[in-house]
Amino acid sequence: MSAATLCLQHFAEENHALEDYQGGVPRWCKGCGDNAILAAMQRLCRDEGLRPEKTVFVSGIGCSSRLPHYMRTYGFHGIHGRALPIAEGIKLARPDLHVFVNTGDGDCCNIGAAHWIHAIRYNMNMTVLLHDNHIYGLTKKQASPTSPIGTRSNTTPRGSYLDALSPLTVTLGVQNVSFVAQAVDWIPESLFHILTAAYRHRGFSFVRILQRCPEFVGNMFEPWVHDPQRMLMLTHADGIRVSPALQKIYRNQLPHDPADINRAREIASSDDPIPVGILYRNPEVPCYEDLRGAGKLRTADQVRGALDAELDKFTVWPQ
Amino acid sequence: MSAATLCLQHFAEENHALEDYQGGVPRWCKGCGDNAILAAMQRLCRDEGLRPEKTVFVSGIGCSSRLPHYMRTYGFHGIHGRALPIAEGIKLARPDLHVFVNTGDGDCCNIGAAHWIHAIRYNMNMTVLLHDNHIYGLTKKQASPTSPIGTRSNTTPRGSYLDALSPLTVTLGVQNVSFVAQAVDWIPESLFHILTAAYRHRGFSFVRILQRCPEFVGNMFEPWVHDPQRMLMLTHADGIRVSPALQKIYRNQLPHDPADINRAREIASSDDPIPVGILYRNPEVPCYEDLRGAGKLRTADQVRGALDAELDKFTVWPQ
Amino acid sequence: MNAVSPLPARAHAARKGSVAPVAKHLQTLDQHVIEIMSDSGEGAQKCGQSFGSIAARTGNGVWTVEIIPAEIQPPARSVAGASGNRIRIGSHQITNGGDEADIAVAFNEQVLLGRVNAGELKPGCIVLLENMWAEHDDAKIAGQYAETRDRLVAEGYRVYEVPMETECRALVPDPRKGKNMFVLGMLCNIYSLDMNLARDQIAFIFGKKDAKVISSNVALLEAGWQWAESNLDFKYRVPAVKATVPQVVINGNTAVALGVLASGMDICAMYPITPATSASHYLSDVFERAGGIVHQAEDEIAACAFAIGASYTGKVAVTITSGPGYSLKQEGLGLAVMAEIPLVVVNVQRGGPSTGQPTKVEQGDLLTVMFGSHGDAPKVVMAPGTIEDCFYSMITARRLAETFNMVVVVLSDASLATAQQPFPRPQFSTEWLAPPVDQNPVPDGVKPYDWDPVTGLSRRFVPGQPNGMHTLTGLAHDRNSRVAYDPEINEQGMRARSMKLATLQKILTPPPVFGDREGELLVVGWGGTKGAIEEAVARLRGEGHRVSSTHLTFLQPMQPGIGEILRGFRQVITVEGNWADDPNDPLIDESNRRYPALAMLLRSRYLVDVDCWTEVRGRPIKPGTVYAELRGRLAHLETSR
Amino acid sequence: MNAVSPLPARAHAARKGSVAPVAKHLQTLDQHVIEIMSDSGEGAQKCGQSFGSIAARTGNGVWTVEIIPAEIQPPARSVAGASGNRIRIGSHQITNGGDEADIAVAFNEQVLLGRVNAGELKPGCIVLLENMWAEHDDAKIAGQYAETRDRLVAEGYRVYEVPMETECRALVPDPRKGKNMFVLGMLCNIYSLDMNLARDQIAFIFGKKDAKVISSNVALLEAGWQWAESNLDFKYRVPAVKATVPQVVINGNTAVALGVLASGMDICAMYPITPATSASHYLSDVFERAGGIVHQAEDEIAACAFAIGASYTGKVAVTITSGPGYSLKQEGLGLAVMAEIPLVVVNVQRGGPSTGQPTKVEQGDLLTVMFGSHGDAPKVVMAPGTIEDCFYSMITARRLAETFNMVVVVLSDASLATAQQPFPRPQFSTEWLAPPVDQNPVPDGVKPYDWDPVTGLSRRFVPGQPNGMHTLTGLAHDRNSRVAYDPEINEQGMRARSMKLATLQKILTPPPVFGDREGELLVVGWGGTKGAIEEAVARLRGEGHRVSSTHLTFLQPMQPGIGEILRGFRQVITVEGNWADDPNDPLIDESNRRYPALAMLLRSRYLVDVDCWTEVRGRPIKPGTVYAELRGRLAHLETSR
């Protein structure tokens, strides 16, 4: 057995601790919701036993896109808006890797919007975390497409002009959508469960996470944080588990079958109360990497064979 | 009265003939559905009495994007995927102009997808014609996002891998959507009426036109062309008029209130039979150019005043 | 038969079946250029390519170029609609499409006119013209035909009217589908080619169809041969030297695609764009069989990012595009440079700027690929000069990308893309492939960017390798790949990325000089103009002029030894297919003249007063044009001695 | 009071209230550099800017620069968290941020350390350090404080411990919010500034708040003044010459924004990106009042296309970005060039490549803007050298764009973006505005691209003009804007677009030479390094060296007369803030050395052996660094004479 194989076995058997997934010290602001997302991710990696060297966090640019630096896995902190196509390239080349994507509301829904639409359609097996703080954090407070109308920012000093874009309804409008959920940073337990469900779904799992940015829009989610009744917990046997403890706090619950896309679209269309849980799941949608036969072994002989077969066609002399 | 004003009056009074809107000789293939779209547009311009010099056709790149060259109005044949932001710039700078956009399924739904999503959200008053032939025409037959699964093309010689993207459901998933319709090139009368309704709607009117490309996907729409029963005419008092003649041919009709977005999404989700008509219309969505106060007159005095007011703040000596 | 008046040929047509022998002039040729034009869909392409293949099998040098109409379905019988092939054959290796055509075959007079107007036919050139239009029902068409024919005759062309339709109708129900094989037969006769090879060729191209198709096409072929034998008063022989090793005939884009396959790359991410797409078409067809995947992305930005993601995981990916797509990839490429992810990018240049001339030839993107991404983003830039180069440069590019963890751009162009040329059949070697992706644990203490202090090189490690976990970033970073804004660290990273180019440059060899190493005039070229330049130089050298040329394969870094080469000549000019201001333009002087890309780079590096001659006429630069330009310069130099 | 040992100051703090007079050294200074650092949110920025304003009102030359932490909310008391201001004041015009600081005021010792480590403090520099940490409850903090203080003292800094917290607590409940005004008072005392001006300044900045806020801040100010008066043993005077015309103090990005307003442009399409965005922030705030609109697009590509659409309709629009955004706009800009749509693009350069160093200074994008779009896409490229230039270059850019129907790129950078400098208050002129959009009918026979045979210029017509209907395209086109693939037409269009640059070049004047027109050494610069270069040159000239400099405002086309200037000197070097290989690096020689942008352009155009000195340290180039470099070169030149 080669050293490499031995080593892989060794790792496969190992149990990991939370610390094994902790990278650099997070440099987000105090109270930033990204911290809760990071914690949930580290916990997920540990609980699902993901091998750090087989796990890649891909991101664009933004506060949220710093997350990979704080994991002790492989990470790819890319360029603004392009996390998804980078992640797709990774997954197609190496379906054996666990791929997570961290992206912001600007990163995903503005500059990256074309990739977003198409990533849903490709339905590759990866988990996408939309850190939706309704603002541009890293560039210091400009309106994002998810900013509610009237948001005062540096580029909209008299308030933003348009109704917010709902990442949920847009996602649900795309063919091949296979998993859509919504979570909030301030209910860590539900966040963790939703992310776990997303990770376990084989396909493109899109989780919009409402994320607080105390630095620039401190009051954005306060009414909901402080009033559990303005949260709407989606419940269903096929949905995620809402613990008894949470059930007591969040009593506003709605049974919703994640298989029902029409209902999912309706639920997604309203944002007060904030629905939390799985809006839609369809495990039947095939993954692009499977359709394309990704990850096939490719030997020198295969290359030689294919090349020679082609050259045969074009050889003029001697034939 | 200045020469210019006189001249404007002169033009305003004029009645235009079809020829007044006919530009260069179309260079599309025989049987190309773009010809029908062009004819409908020229008729619309005439019937609505659009002044050619106040009308701009904006396009990206593709067979369909050649349309502006065949109009005798102003035209802007832009670059691939960017017709919408160009058109937005035109409209914001000059709300007095009539703006039409011609774009292809590749142009709009692939490379231009981010702009498409955001154009819907801006809801500027323009009419957008998506020439959806389910293929890349100009570059000679590659799969487009609207190609049905299994489409054989030069990049998918063994058939395309993914279910087609529906431009209708995606559009209906975006906040601020205000007008969505579907037409087909082979029912010119209905095409004309739908385009007219789109033009008359104040806002972003998105018309997906199923357009035949005999050159590369000759059979794509044949089953529907030949079987009127596979067409589903949407009827409603607030919808478009289906003439008695058409009613006789297209007997498969569905009453649909264009105000009902949930129903619109459901109708949009199925593509056989092909729904034809207005799926959704909401005249209440404000237009971005209005929200931004576009087209305000701006005098030298205003500029001077604003500049001086600002300079006052920064003047250190003498104050 | 009187070639000047069209009448006798028509008379022949009337005398169909009679095979009175004609007096033949058998002429031995060094090279010849043939054009075959039809409306699109009439098969002139297939005819031309088959003719090229037969000539190549015979052992002739061959270069074929497609004549492509700008529209997809141009109107029939239209000047802009010429679709077809230009074939140049020779008794020696042929490296370019040559000058004006010696023989033009046309299925109607309008497509012919297009080529006449474009100046593509030699004065007095032989014209073989389908004569069915003469008696067309539509008087307008008949009139157009007569008018054009008479004009051509008046202008001195040797017009032969050929009853293609009539002859073919005798054999097949729809002559429109058969004329091209009839013409092939004619050409085989004219150029004294072996009809057995021609029959084999037909069997090969219709191989998948049934025997009936093949035999009816062979009948057409033979009819064409017979018609020419009986009716034409000329015949040529282009001596051939059979190659000793197997030869393949492919175009530049196919060569790129096969190079991708042969290089061991297995992911190609692309977005369609003319004239690059056919490479991806071909790959889409053949790649999967060897485990490769062509991903058609939603746009070029995504294609670039996708390829970067794929490369990041251990094997080099490729993205193929043309000018506008390249412009869109600029930002993504900067990321690959910064994060030192190996990547191969093919830019099949077309006419610019903007959408420009999508199907036309230009070399306008050299500076774009060198400097287009913001900040200092050093990449390797290579330019194949031949079809064969197109193949091998992919293998080299993959290896350089991997060795240096760099972006390697291969600059092909529209002239190479569709031109075909025989070259020795590549013999696959496992060395062309990269070693398998390393998944071994990273030894302790090794850092993701352990820049070698001299070369700037570092080993990269990839997902799956235990102990190698790090986060790659496009931000300035230290050796641990940690974000760092420290002035020293920033300088270190910049230096490392730049030094990799110097390191590569040290292992390159100087470009060969075509001709003597000293003389009056040196021509420097790059990319697809190689054949034309060398042909012009060879001709002038044959006439005794002291002119040489050198052709650069590497544009960044530039090969060593170029300075010495330049200094061996009294005057140096570049010949390029891109824009340069004309010093004779009234407003132009040395303080504002805009030089073309290569001249600018050479002037700057070597401080030699490199002049230039360029053309942006949307078509391959002709050897004769270069010849005339160089001869003028030489005359000036020689008298000013 | 003993400045070397920290103890006396702490003793003073204990003796709070006692105002024993201290012996003062009053020194007259030519210039001084002050840095004020705090955790972000503690107001050092406001303090520094106010100090700069007061000095400017006094008539001093002033240059202020922001010190910005890389993170949004860096941890308190962290080395990387320094937020604040560097202010340089002088008795004459100040054109740059200067060398190492003479005085550093710090609200904690960690932020100070950041600047010490970065080498930003002069050896022996005066340090005014908040001493509250000395007795902090957290022993670790107290220890850090003592250790740093002792280290600084040991390293020879003149450390004064200042009881800011204690002093302020006497006046306000939350001293964290008041310290900055206390420090302002101290500085007014130290630099002998007029306290009435300081009170006015406070009234101005807190103008919108109530009188109580103002009076409490004035009290803090006075306390600071008093404390310094009583406790510090030094005092300076920087002689001031009151300006005769009104002066404004703004930073480069505000200047750009005001320039946009003043130029008559009324649509700005942008997408946020550091360090360009603050210009758009400012415009967003003020533009609407004058009928202008800032459109935040969904990405840079859309912003560019949007601006193109807006410009197309008759008035020039502007798009503002930085490196990565510029890379994304490359394709769109090619369209504007091809279709000859006027457009102004501002690129506030930051550190590259890729995401690079978003907040840091670099001049890395010159070649990117010149060559980055595929094909030949000539644009005008300008680079302001001062804050004032930032303002006026927008007006010039708009006019050039409109006159030549061209894309005009204005290359600012991160150093100009946030630096403030007084300059004469602009006097608005209606000539700055374009004439109203022409909506008159187009005369018969006028074509949309009626290229003038010499200049390449053509009049454009815009939607709304009767009789002018045509379709503009990015494809090659003829004078009627019809798609055309004709070789001649393509050449004509290319030529026209290129000739416009030559035409512009003819009306430009040669760049002024700073110093004599002949000598040993000439320094050529561009953009934001102007002040530093000229200061270094002036100093060397003062020492008798034969060195001059010239600074280029136009990079494309280059101004006339540059060749003559270069040839007046024995050696020419460029000083630039971008990468250049070091000739002393072991692998580097003349055949592979990569030159920086301007050097490359000058070498190529003038065939002069232009050398270079560059730095990519992410911060403004210091006059002292340039001085040292030049002096070394001069020594070498002078001995090698």
Ligand SMILES: Cc1ncc(C[n+]2csc(CCOP(=O)(O)OP(=O)(O)O)c2C)c(N)n1
């Ligand atoms: C091409 C490009 N354009 C713009 C930027 C500047 N930029 C960095 S992050 C960002 C947006 C951040 O907002 P979001 O995606 O919502 O992330 P957040 O910081 O809120 O987590 C922008 C515009 C960039 N880095 N690159």
Ligand SMILES: Cc1ncc(C[n+]2csc(CCOP(=O)(O)OP(=O)(O)O)c2C)c(N)n1
């Ligand atoms: C940036 C860029 N990428 C690619 C192309 C090549 N291209 C031209 S049109 C087109 C797609 C055409 O398809 P579609 O938009 O569906 O239009 P159609 O021709 O079918 O009407 C492509 C890929 C281009 N011109 N520019």
Ligand code: SF4
């Ligand atoms: S700015 Fe907002 S999103 Fe960014 S780190 Fe701070 S709190 Fe989080």
Ligand code: SF4
């Ligand atoms: S290729 Fe298709 S879409 Fe294009 S012109 Fe021809 S038929 Fe129409």
Ligand SMILES: [Mg+2]
């Ligand atoms: Mg955000």
Ligand SMILES: [Mg+2]
């Ligand atoms: Mg299409």
